[in-house]
Amino acid sequence: MLKVDNLSFSYTVYESTSNRVLFDNVSFECRxxxxxxxxxxxxxxxxxxxxxxxxxTPKYNDGNLTGSVTYxxxxxxxxxxxxxxxxxxxxxxTDFIITSTVEEEVVFPMQxxxxxREEMKKRLDEALSFWGLNRYRNISTSELSGGEKRRLMLATSDVVYSKYNILDEAFDDLDVSYRKKLSDRLKERKRATVVFASHYLNCFDSVFDKVYILDGTLALADNSSIEEFSKIEHVVFENxxxxxxxxxxxxxxxHPHRSVLEEEPFKIKVDNFSLKRGEVITLRGLxxxxxxxxxxxxxxxxxxDSGEIIYRSKSLKKKELSRIVGYMFQNPDFQIFLPTAYDELAFALDYLKLSSKEKERRVTELLKLFRLNGDDVASLMSYGERKRLQCAIYYSLNRPFYILDELDSALDYxxxxxxxxxxxxxxxxxLLITHDEAFADAITNHGYYIENGVMYAN
Incomplete structure (x- = not known):
């Protein structure tokens, strides 16, 4: 049995970080x-x-921990x-992938x-097949999409045959078919599992024996409080x-796979696509x-390779596109690289050549607007806070168009x-990229769908 008894935790206070007392007296059991x-x-x-x-934690992330965890x-x-x-x-x-190829990553814990060798091969083949990674086994892990990396982590967990499984937002980044596979796998109850989540509650029917809500402490959830997490109404944008x-x-x-020359290159084909200023549309796909x-x-x-991307009757080149389209990556860590949230925002504003006083004013405004603490060390911020920092940076750049890649994967509706x-x-x-059908439908009824590199009007 996994037993958590009176667990309390707060992060260590550094000069440049805010004190975060996250929870007190958390107790539960998982049989x-x-x-x-x-x-x-x-x-x-x-x-x-x-x-x-x-x-x-706190072994590798300093903090003050009391209480106990036993397996x-x-x-x-x-x-x-x-x-x-x-x-x-x-x-x-991405933070936990340590080897060069998909196969090596799955094999590593078994080694x-x-x-x-025979047992490793059996488990490897089963996991790669179940999670749809067979064709990627020799491809560099750096070339995988966000959803494929999530499936790689699930495959790596599967081969260990552990007694207890801890899944942190594991349904995020997965398309609908793999969310169902994960849900079905949990229903088999081959091992005890603790799942941490903030949405995709429609995947959880008949899966869980107990549901808790973490908010300062841990409490058993009732039906009304569970429904609050999946509640979303149609959004009207008055733009x-x-x-x-x-x-x-x-x-x-x-797009050839650089790590495997003999692998069939991935191709994109888009006959027609359009996005107006002031419009919110979605892009979905597996x-x-x-x-x-x-x-x-x-x-x-x-x-x-060919075709045109046109704005104001002009066919644009790469450099021109970079000035009008802001792309917020799926993983914020690929775009955040300076020590603090303040440093990131100040750097983004450098191109405007503002006076020191005006730059200070704008950074302060951005921090308030996006609910950030300028002194927070970027690497110690939560995943959701880093997403908000990404948004603040692009907001300051004032681009005519934005691509938000899986914005909702770390944030609530x-x-x-x-x-x-x-x-x-x-x-x-x-242009909002999402796997969450409920969220996409609430945002807009217009968008596109991409399948095997070919785009269709949705």
Missing amino acids: ENENILILGRPEKGKSTLSMILSGL DSLSCEEALERMNIFSLVPQNA SLCLD KLSSDELIVKNLTFT NGSGKSTFSSILCGLYEK EESIRLIKLLSANGAGI
């Missing part, structure tokens, strides 16, 4: 083959609690040493367990549509279908909608 769901709003401590259960009467430290007692699927998969329009015609692009690749072309990161409204308030056109 053999039992599934437990812990719901919580962003920044309430779900990821921190998952790291404590995994023995990674079958073993301390968390003892269970961590044994490796196959529990496994973790983290919220940010550490000293499994024989005036402009005649200015970003148009894509007959675009093609070939994991690895080409959503992020298309976005990289649209913002000028990749050079198209209310905060995601607030940020979209902020970014579109000045007349920007928004």
Whole structure:
């Protein structure tokens, strides 16, 4: 049995970080083959609690921890040493991928367990097949999409055959087919599982034995409080549509896998696409279908093979696209690189060549608007806070168009909608990439769908 007894945690206070007392007196038990769901709003401590259960905090992230965590009467430290007692699927998969290829990543924990070659091959083949990663086994992990990296983490967890499984927002980044596969896997109850989540509650029917809500402390959830997490109403954007329009015609692009020359290159084909200023539309598609690749072309990161991208009757080149389309990456850590939130925002404003006083005023305004603390060290901010920092940076750049790639993966509905409204308030056109059908339908009834690199009007 996993037993958590009177757990309290606060992060260590540094000169440049705010004091964060996350939770007090958290207690629960997870018995053999039992599934437990812990719901919580962003920044309430779900990821921190998952790291404590995994023995990674405060060992690698300084903090003040009281209470105890035991697995079958073993301390968390003892269970961590044994490796196959529990496994973790983290919220940010990129932080935990350590090898060069998909196959190596899945094999690595089995090598550490000293499994024989035949057993390793059996488990490897089963996991890659179940999570749709067979064709990627020799491809560099850096070339995987966000959803494919999530599936890689799930495959790596599967092969350990651990008794307890900890899943931190594991349904995020997965398309609808793999969310169902994960839900069905949990229903098999082959091991005890603790799932941390903030949305996708429609995937959880008949999956969990107990549901808790984490908000300062841990309490059993009733039906009304659970429904609050899935509640979303249709959003009306009162933006005036402009005649200015970003148009894509007959675009093609070939994206070879750089790490495997013999692998068939991935191709993008977009006959027609348009986004008006002031408009909010969605782009949906399965994991690895080409959503992020298309976005990289649209913002000028990749050079198209053929076709046109037109704005104000002019066919644009890569450099020109980078000035009118802001692309908020799926993973905020690929775009945040300076020590503090203040530093990031000040750097973004440098191109405007403002006076020191005016820059200070604007940074202060941005921090308030996006609910950030300027002194916070970026690397210690929560995943949701780093998403908000991304939004603040792009808001300061005042681009005519924004691509928001999986904005909702670390934020609740209310905060995601607030940020979209902020970014579109000045007349920007928004292309929202999401796997959440309920969220997409509440935002707009217009958008596009991409399948195997081919785009269709939705």
